[in-house]
Amino acid sequence: MLLIDLARTSAAVAADSARLAKIRHLAELLSRVEPAEAEIAVAYLSGELPQRQIGVGWATLRDLPGPRQIASATLTEVDALFTQIKTQTGPGSQAVRKALISDLFRSLTSQEQSFLLRLLGGELRQGALNGVMIEAVAKAASVPSAEVRRALTLRGWLPAVGAAALTGGVEALRSFHLEVGRPVAPMLAQSAPNLPAALLKIGGPVAFEWKLDGIRVQTHRSGDRVKVFTRTLDDITPQVPELVDAALSLAADDLVLDGEVIAMRPDGRPEPFQVTAARVASKLDVERLRETTPLQVFFFDALRVHGKDMLDLPDSERHTALEQAVPATLLIPRLVTADAEEATAFYTDALRRGHEGVVAKSPATPYAAGRRGAGWIKVKPRHTLDLVVLAAEWGHGRRQGKLSNLHLGARDPHTGDFVMLGKTFKGLTDELLTWQTEHFPTLADGPTDTAVVTLRPELVVEIAFDGVQRSPRYPGGLALRFARVLRYRPDKPPTEADTIETVRSLLL
DNA sequence: TTCCGACAGTGGGGTCGCAAT
DNA sequence: ATTGCGACCCCACTATCGGAA
Numbered sequence A: 001m002l003l004i005d006l007a008r009t010s011a012a013v014a015a016d017s018a019r020l021a022k023i024r025h026l027a028e029l030l031s032r033v034e035p036a037e038a039e040i041a042v043a044y045l046s047g048e049l050p051q052r053q054i055g056v057g058w059a060t061l062r063d064l065p066g067p068r069q070i071a072s073a074t075l076t077e078v079d080a081l082f083t084q085i086k087t088q089t090g091p092g093s094q095a096v097r098k099a100l101i102s103d104l105f106r107s108l109t110s111q112e113q114s115f116l117l118r119l120l121g122g123e124l125r126q127g128a129l130n131g132v133m134i135e136a137v138a139k140a141a142s143v144p145s146a147e148v149r150r151a152l153t154l155r156g157w158l159p160a161v162g163a164a165a166l167t168g169g170v171e172a173l174r175s176f177h178l179e180v181g182r183p184v185a186p187m188l189a190q191s192a193p194n195l196p197a198a199l200l201k202i203g204g205p206v207a208f209e210w211k212l213d214g215i216r217v218q219t220h221r222s223g224d225r226v227k228v229f230t231r232t233l234d235d236i237t238p239q240v241p242e243l244v245d246a247a248l249s250l251a252a253d254d255l256v257l258d259g260e261v262i263a264m265r266p267d268g269r270p271e272p273f274q275v276t277a278a279r280v281a282s283k284l285d286v287e288r289l290r291e292t293t294p295l296q297v298f299f300f301d302a303l304r305v306h307g308k309d310m311l312d313l314p315d316s317e318r319h320t321a322l323e324q325a326v327p328a329t330l331l332i333p334r335l336v337t338a339d340a341e342e343a344t345a346f347y348t349d350a351l352r353r354g355h356e357g358v359v360a361k362s363p364a365t366p367y368a369a370g371r372r373g374a375g376w377i378k379v380k381p382r383h384t385l386d387l388v389v390l391a392a393e394w395g396h397g398r399r400q401g402k403l404s405n406l407h408l409g410a411r412d413p414h415t416g417d418f419v420m421l422g423k424t425f426k427g428l429t430d431e432l433l434t435w436q437t438e439h440f441p442t443l444a445d446g447p448t449d450t451a452v453v454t455l456r457p458e459l460v461v462e463i464a465f466d467g468v469q470r471s472p473r474y475p476g477g478l479a480l481r482f483a484r485v486l487r488y489r490p491d492k493p494p495t496e497a498d499t500i501e502t503v504r505s506l507l508l
Numbered sequence B: 001t002t003c004c005g006a007c008a009g010t011g012g013g014g015t016c017g018c019a020a021t
Numbered sequence C: 001a002t003t004g005c006g007a008c009c010c011c012a013c014t015a016t017c018g019g020a021a
Helices: A003-015 A019-030 A035-045 A075-086 A093-106 A110-121 A130-141 A145-155 A158-174 A195-202 A241-248 A273-281 A286-292 A315-325 A340-352 A430-443 A500-505
Strands: A206-211 A215-222 A225-229 A254-263 A295-305 A334-337 A357-361 A376-379 A383-394 A403-411 A418-424 A452-454 A460-465 A467-470 A478-481 A484-488
Touching (some): A003 A019, A035 A130, A075 A093, A093 A110, A130 A145, A145 A158, A195 A206, A195 A357, A206 A315, A215 A241, A215 A273, A215 A295, A241 A286, A273 A295, A334 A340, A340 A357, A418 A478, A478 A500
Antiparallel strands (some): A206 A357, A215 A254, A254 A295, A383 A403, A383 A452, A383 A460, A460 A484, A467 A478
């Protein structure tokens, strides 16, 4: 199949806003792809590469050659080139990558170029990713989408599942099993603003567990072989030897566990997320890091114990099996209750100990991997501050032509100036975006046709955020975590905005 | 007819390892 | 030695479609 076929389909998908129409376009193409190219087609049209990453980003994609008129590139050829690019390494490799990409682009039409630019840039922007592609695969292969979903849960990689469905139908999909050593799509949580809301969503008794601010880890053990995967199914086994040891210390030797790994201080309080993230990302001298920044693992779910798959069992049964297989020191604290007061005490205790919050779980739900079902609901405290808008950036994609990303500042009471604490584009409605775009030019302190439009510090905005972290980037050495807009405060003058000292006092 | 679950999109800060400067 | 880049860790929120109620 030709790349231009995919590029045309992608354009048609982007042009139709209805999901069912997108699915029709995708299914039409998938139903005529050769078996050998099925995985490539499913990958490209859902924004992935069969190679996952090939070391090419936006910087490499700048200043590429112009298009030609005739489309001739096949999927197989492009895929082979991407594999070649991925294998480049060592001095000079970046230049080779760039040369290979340039050669490819010289042979492409403008429609093919546009498609690959978005694909390699990681922003397909056709309104169809995994969720829509699952339906398209099901339609093209004439199989129920539930079968595709089930296989995807167990395999964790849609291009492989899609290719299996297209070439082998339901039978091929049913051959996917939980395989020890191969990661499963992790179950994700929804969020609720507070405990009562979480209790209400689930109803009946609820299992509450501490939410630790660390890194999600899926741990597989078969005999003396252990593998550890992140939320995005990347293998981090070499970086977490403590976790490998913990898994090997268990009596059960055929298991898959879900948990969180986190760096703990000697006094038992958790390190800030930055410390855990740096530790887990480090690949050099892990043995030394093990002493300076030890990791601890806390398991909260069991997908397989003693060789028995438990994904379809209710949470309460999985947890019973977990308790039997894992000592209490390796378990996340958990309380099952229907009582709001007990739940509140558990929550405040978790926060007092420095943790992020709690996750409320329905004892009845199976391990619904890969979907944010209502089975798990996270609850975290929310802080707010009144900050000053220092600048705004022009948006991209559906925010093209709108002033979007806000630069936020806190007041310095000594100088009267404002100290930048980060940016946010979250929480803005279309109405607010339109208002900003019309109103901000009247506040502009300079040109408005630049990427960043500087404003006079006159507008106060109420911002919600999860916490304060140390920043090497901003002048105050502080940044807000997960900042989002709640509302503008035209009633409040900037001289009454919150101060940098208030923000600093939140860094504990 | 209305409601609501699922999905895609829009990006945020921090950190690492590697290659280039 | 420092900078730029790609990748990946954490993540909130809104708009939209279309099936469920």
